[in-house]
Amino acid sequence: MKPSIPRGTRDFGPAEMHKRQYIFDIVKRNFQLFGFSPIETPAMENLDTLTGKYGDEGDKLIFKILDSGEYIEEIRDKNLNLLKKALARSFYKRSNNNSNSPFKFRNSFSTVESRFSSKELTRNISEKALRYDLTVPFARYVVMNQHSLTFPFKRYQIQPVWRADRPQKGRYREFYQCDADIIGSNSLINELELIALMDKTFSDLKIPVLIKLNNRKLLTGIAQYINATDKAMDIAIAIDKMDKIGQIGVENELFSKGFSHEQINKLLEVILIKSDGVRQINNPAKKIENEEVLNFLKTVSDYRSNHILQKGIEELEFLFKNIKTQGLKHVKIELDISLARGLNYYTGTIFEAKANEGTFTPSILGGGRYDDLTGIFGLKNMSGVGISFGIDRIYDVMTELRLFPEKINSISSTQVLFATFGQKEQLHCLKLAKRFREKGINVEIYSNESKIGKQFEYANKKQIPFVCTVGSDEMSLKKYPLKNLETSTQSENPLTISQIIREIKKYHSAK
């Protein structure tokens, strides 16, 4: 059997792990600096918890888990029972007709099939699913623990999520999200804190970033302006695909959803505005101020009565004003009123960040405010806002832009390898290794009885900086030659263990 792994999943070897760990450490450190506390939720959630939260398209991408236990027999029996019932009904019908040719019999299957709903079937074989994001499990957690938590509750969560998306560059079926959310406060101070958090984290990672900002209230207000108040979500889903399917694609999708040409034109005129009332979506030549765009929105015909539009503009104006006052150290931030983000649950601010350089610029962060995500689980009036770093894509971008520091480009953290001439020496090294490890030095003893050359080759391949060779002379002298593989220099005289420890510590503190 030739082994493989499922499509869209990946293994991470030591070299990748060290780089990933570098990103996780920076993100985690910043979450703590901003006062977020860690939680973790199970990989599996009840199917009910997840379905209906991500839109129809999201629901399709949820990985379901087969019921456990004697599941195979159970599934078969449950399925057969459902079919039996359906067929028994169709059988009676058929026998009344007195027509029982095989052809007719097969025909009756279509009746069965249509009755035998797919929903019913899935419910019978699957009650659990892999989490699709960290936000819905977080809302579920908050509701279940509402009496013991202190609000506003600030949590961070770093765990993998799973989506049955079509795999492609930058899109995986298993990937990590690193989320920070504040729930139980509708103050826009939280948005400002999150922007500061993004600024500091991307600055630490050295990734040049453009944050796009919008507000769902703006979209809702615009839906009202084009007389499609109940279709704000359709608008959000369609314009969210602008990058993928282009303006024509968006127009077609809206038309198929029942929007009139007039509504579509009115919508695009507003959504694509960058300044001067001219469509300039792909005109980077002219720098347009965020304020100009908001001012333009104030000119739409129903502005005075469009309270949700007013509210959205007001919130964005507050944010941009204070971002200017606070100052950003590293990232750029920009209003993009065509930014929608597909997720059902956003109601206010929405964020998206992309790298500002390089050829590969997928979204590396997303987030936003949700006013009633906990409501579906029975807890009303819990506004929350959060962001999610996509570290797998951050990794891809940092690789392209060569942003990983030199020192972590190593496949091993071992500091010294003991090379020996046989088992007697290996046993001796076990004792030496203990002393090194007590001093916090990472040590390996080469455990096969191979030629010295092969042992040095092992150290070279693993980028272990020092090799200490141990033979019977060294064992009796208790002094050992130490070779630095980076400089290819060997200690002039054999060294005592204390001297070797000093050498290694000196080398590493100099790094």
Added chain:
Amino acid sequence: MKPSIPRGTRDFGPAEMHKRQYIFDIVKRNFQLFGFSPIETPAMENLDTLTGKYGDEGDKLIFKILDSGEYIEEIRDKNLNLLKKALARSFYKRSNNNSNSPFKFRNSFSTVESRFSSKELTRNISEKALRYDLTVPFARYVVMNQHSLTFPFKRYQIQPVWRADRPQKGRYREFYQCDADIIGSNSLINELELIALMDKTFSDLKIPVLIKLNNRKLLTGIAQYINATDKAMDIAIAIDKMDKIGQIGVENELFSKGFSHEQINKLLEVILIKSDGVRQINNPAKKIENEEVLNFLKTVSDYRSNHILQKGIEELEFLFKNIKTQGLKHVKIELDISLARGLNYYTGTIFEAKANEGTFTPSILGGGRYDDLTGIFGLKNMSGVGISFGIDRIYDVMTELRLFPEKINSISSTQVLFATFGQKEQLHCLKLAKRFREKGINVEIYSNESKIGKQFEYANKKQIPFVCTVGSDEMSLKKYPLKNLETSTQSENPLTISQIIREIKKYHSAK
């Protein structure tokens, strides 16, 4: 909808997370000290990769994932097609019989059911499963990356695994394993290194531990001695349950597997021996030396021709001799020839560790040597040995024995909270917070506009040690009162930001 999580899974709040992180950090630090490099594998593996590696009982506990994409319709269609074919066949049969009463028709379903094999059905709806342990995915990884890895390959891996076990105390459906393995070396030096690693790690965690040691070759040799060479695995599976089902239970299971009473008696006489040829399985009064047990085994009638038994004894003697020479700092180690460990793939040394104190003493570590785990994936001659720390149970044991240090019993790592009188002050605090964070201090700004009392209560509940109160006077003076909540003392005069930073740093370095 009242939210819940699947049976056997858990949420971890901030307090639990900090304690779990403490364990992970110690385990990970020790893995590095011993020269292991990190890898990660996907949560999902192809079903083929996992099935058949854990015995029949293990296979049943694997969580299967439904095929993705348009899976619901696909499953329905695939199932219906299978049924259609089977029913078409049974229909023809029926119509030849000229009997088409509903009763007869329903009867034909049993024929269909038996033809409609459960294996066929599962294959049609599930191709992926959640990993059951980290060892099989590791073997798969090694085979897939054999040309780029440097052998002996030492890897550690810290990830959750999933088992559809019946939930009970200390047994979860999702739990973390922390594995260290060396593959590509059959030297017993590796076993000695792993014992040293356990000794150091459990010493750092301060858990009193008894490690039980055995060797599968001993079991195979004993199987040969009782003339059941081909049933060594049955013996291993049965005696592995000694703790759960007792001696009588084991006897019954062996009998049902076709062992004769004579074989069972001969087996138990040897397995339960602790010394003097007397069954003493539950007699802790008399201390029996490991060497005595091995010497007794040398007296079995076919010893001179039982090479596998000889080899097992020789390996164990080597380990015990060198453990004695090396010395153990913290753990106790003991031969237990009734230790089997259920997993199919072990062929040599086997380890198991339990806490040596307290009322709750589940297995907190297991491991062993496997000579041909990669063989099934097409790579022969790759002996490996590894151990797996069960950190969820380590957590439970440490909780019972109160082994977590005082300082990590906190639900927040925030060092100072800014309490304010309103939005203007909050905006001012955003700027102050930036300076604190640049100095590495974890800061929160209370983001709701609540009474000061409520803000102090928040800090108290979250065990944040300092609160800095900011009103309009403080803003213009740029001096702020700082209160230490632990001592309930307030700075005599308002302090500058630099003074506050100094205070907080002083407090934390004193901790």
